[in-house]
Amino acid sequence: MLNNLFPNVRPRRLRKNKTVRDLVSETKLLKSKLIQPLFVSESISDKQPLDSMPGQFLFSKDSLIIEIEQLLNLGIKTIALFPNIPESLKDAVGANALDEKNFMCKLVSEIKARYPEIVLITDVALDPYTTSGHDGIIKNDVVDNDLTLEALEKMAVNLAQAGSDIVAPSDMMDGRIGVIRTALEQSGNKDTILLSYSAKYSSNFYGPFRDAVGSKKAEGISKSSYQMDKRNLEEAMKEAELDLKEGADILMVKPGMPYLDVINKLSSNLSAPIFAYQVSGEYTMLQQAIDKKIFEHNVIPETLISLFRAGSSSVITYYAKWVAENYDDIS
Ligand code: PBG
Numbered sequence: 001m002l003n004n005l006f007p008n009v010r011p012r013r014l015r016k017n018k019t020v021r022d023l024v025s026e027t028k029l030l031k032s033k034l035i036q037p038l039f040v041s042e043s044i045s046d047k048q049p050l051d052s053m054p055g056q057f058l059f060s061k062d063s064l065i066i067e068i069e070q071l072l073n074l075g076i077k078t079i080a081l082f083p084n085i086p087e088s089l090k091d092a093v094g095a096n097a098l099d100e101k102n103f104m105c106k107l108v109s110e111i112k113a114r115y116p117e118i119v120l121i122t123d124v125a126l127d128p129y130t131t132s133g134h135d136g137i138i139k140n141d142v143v144d145n146d147l148t149l150e151a152l153e154k155m156a157v158n159l160a161q162a163g164s165d166i167v168a169p170s171d172m173m174d175g176r177i178g179v180i181r182t183a184l185e186q187s188g189n190k191d192t193i194l195l196s197y198s199a200k201y202s203s204n205f206y207g208p209f210r211d212a213v214g215s216k217k218a219e220g221i222s223k224s225s226y227q228m229d230k231r232n233l234e235e236a237m238k239e240a241e242l243d244l245k246e247g248a249d250i251l252m253v254k255p256g257m258p259y260l261d262v263i264n265k266l267s268s269n270l271s272a273p274i275f276a277y278q279v280s281g282e283y284t285m286l287q288q289a290i291d292k293k294i295f296e297h298n299v300i301p302e303t304l305i306s307l308f309r310a311g312s313s314s315v316i317t318y319y320a321k322w323v324a325e326n327y328d329d330i331s
Helices: 011-015 018-024 061-074 103-114 145-162 176-186 204-213 234-246 257-269 280-291 299-310 320-326
Strands: 034-041 057-059 078-084 119-124 166-169 193-200 250-254 274-278 314-317
Touching (some): 011 018, 034 061, 061 320, 078 103, 078 204, 103 119, 103 145, 119 145, 145 176, 166 176, 176 193, 176 234, 193 234, 193 257, 234 257, 250 257, 257 274, 257 299, 274 299, 314 320
Parallel strands (some): 034 078, 078 119, 119 166, 166 193, 274 314
């Protein structure tokens, strides 16, 4: 008995074979849209595997340069750098973050001098530099917004001056995009791109990252006093609109896969590129299942495609290198 929709509608016609499926596919996974995060420490002499992120490393300076060269050869041209700062350089206010001759500033200049074609993203937040592990300065038992802004402003200018193409405040202080944008303009860095972690949720998926950068402690005060509440979607729009008004060029949603609705809402409603961050916990979850042969590697492109389908313009993922090594451009 023929269904009365036939012959007009048979969606399976367009799934006939790969060539046809490719012709009608709506989303592309391109390596030009993937950004590799890398962890680096000045106090080690070779790369060290990260226990909580199997397959990822904490790089020494020299091993980082080798890794970057490999990434560029593979076609991954954008890198987000995160430092692991030795305890001896941390203090209550994260003073080392403001030193224009600190490890990160020197590293950024060196990388840009060697590989001018690279696009370097540096993180603007105090957590790797504070003994508390918080993204800001504590005063009267709170992470003080305005005090922290003064530090972030200086940190962002230093990183821009050193040659970062993109500075990325990930701290979630109110008003930081505005003060950083003004400071960049006034310091002659008017073309530095400002990527705001607009909708950065207070997430339990950041644990492995905190191990990697050594910011695990964050005791007492909760990061929920500045990062976004998991239950809120409308508030992400508010944060995003504020950031655009204050001068952000690109907005980020983080984590990625548990927050596809946020990516979708922001990208549907705003005329700015929305990036997604597939964070450390998402990586570790997948990688452990892959290592145990519970999943095959093909879950990796599936997760990335879901982020693009939701509306991401680009994705920061610990799998950028892996994708470039294993596929040309997949779709
Ligand atoms: C902090 C920062 C975090 C991440 C990026 N920047 C962690 C945090 O807020 O504690 C997490 C990234 C990841 O989990 O991969 N400035």
